[in-house]
Amino acid sequence: MSSSKAPASGNDPVPNRIHARPVPRPGRLVAAVVVLVLAAMAANALVTNENFRWDVVWLYVRDVVVIRAVLWTLVLTFGSMVIAVVLAVTLAMMRRSDNPVMRWVSWAWIWFFRGTPIYTQLIFWGLLAVLYPRLSLGIPFGPEFFSFRTDDVLTAFWLALFGLAFNESAYLAEIMRAGLTSVDPGQAEAAKALGMKDGKIMRRVILPQAMRVIVPPTGNETISMLKTTSLVVAVPLTLELTYATSAMGNRQFLPIPFLVIAALWYLLITSILMVGQHYLERYYGRGFGTATGRRGKSKGTGPGGKQAAIAAAGTVKEDVNREVTP
């Protein structure tokens, strides 16, 4: 059981450190060989097949038309997500409101936009000008204050942007609601006891803690939205990546390399988004578990340091230094 060799150094705090042979793990080696062979086969299938036309891929992946389409896709993704987040926060708070009218409106919005396909919604928004050639603001059945031609103001871009945002807001609202519900009610109570008003309690105490739960699925939704923007052709808006590349592919009778180009761009953007999500999660995870943030970590040997080391080992699930887990 104990070491067969003499201790490596004189100042080892563990006098009887165990130097046992590890359990043999042949499965790891087998798995590595199998995966390597499969990867080599896949690489071979991709590289040697001339139908992929990698020369065309390389030429057009940097094409100005493609880059412009990537930018439109990004504008649609982030624009609609920003609008959706604002709407979703409002909807989630309405769902929790004391006011039954607010609760009902929020419920109905989520019911409608989650209950119909996004493609159908986008076609509908595209047909808005057919349904209502003129839009006006006024008192129902009464006088009008002003009106405009639908086509003049609501261009395909705005319809696509809001179409995506409205649909997304319903999903995000449910994510936010789950996040707000996940915060210990004792937190709101403690803030209340300090004399904080409801708005402040939400902004300063509940939302920052809910973000820990909200950020991962919202990152997921953003990545999903990146791909959903390809549906705006239903409006129709034809500037984004999928439509632009497939149109180029059709013109040149080379659909495959242009599909590859679109896929590569989607992969690149998704990778960047994942990095951003990682840092967001770390920020909102401060004070929880091992992600202790800069300030706590600097204090070397306090309970935090010890706890962080134990938690990092991953073998203990509970906080050994705490009497009750909140």
Added chain:
Amino acid sequence: MSAVADPAAAPADAADMVSVRAVHKVFGHGHDAVHVLKGVDLDVARGEVTVILGPSGSGKSTLLRCINELEEITGGSVVVGGELMGYRKDAQGTLHRLHPKVVAKQRSRIGMVFQRFHLFPHMTALENIMEAPVQVRGMSKKAAKQRALELIERVGLSDRMEHYPAQLSGGQQQRVAIARALAMDPELMLFDEPTSALDPELVGEVLSVMQDLARSGMTMIVVTHEIGFAREVADHVVFMDDGVIVEAGPPSEVLDAPKEQRTQDFLAHVL
């Protein structure tokens, strides 16, 4: 401590910090209704420490939560510092529920310490203490930090001020929670079983902070099972059972020579 028929009619004794009159609290409605407080009268003079004892489910915590309006009372009145909590009474004697903003302001004068601390986990110890003075009182961050540093020293945790709650032991968290409540310069401090969630060896550090606070002249109402603390620190001990106050008086009477059978039974169990 006679029951007063008309809520809020009894003029509070000038020296009284807290005056609870005929308070009833019912949770729920109809068949599910639970009558937790059944006419409670309690007076706490300025600078006094009152300890509330009683079996679980006797309504001690609910009474505490009614005093700072975390629970809306069903009947009776609560007056803190001469101010009727939660309501305004007009000339005709009709009660009007106060706007939540006004209730929040009333609460800000009363500190509360919870059994499970409820520190804000995303803020360091120091930020926890600074939060309410900055957000509620509108104090400058600099002044709030100065005050927070004094308070964290008072509870003996200057070397832990940059730590997040998850990095502190339970006893340390509870001391930070006391400092957080004190940062609002409360006239009254409520403690809801402040040591019940702690390991036995950590109870002492929290009790000694509370004892110092009592010595400094703070008006305190403490719900606890620490009989030793009650004996040593309390000016008054109140024994509650089944939603009513069974017995009240100085610790020498209630703890050492209880008149009521229920008090005797309870003390026999906990001592």
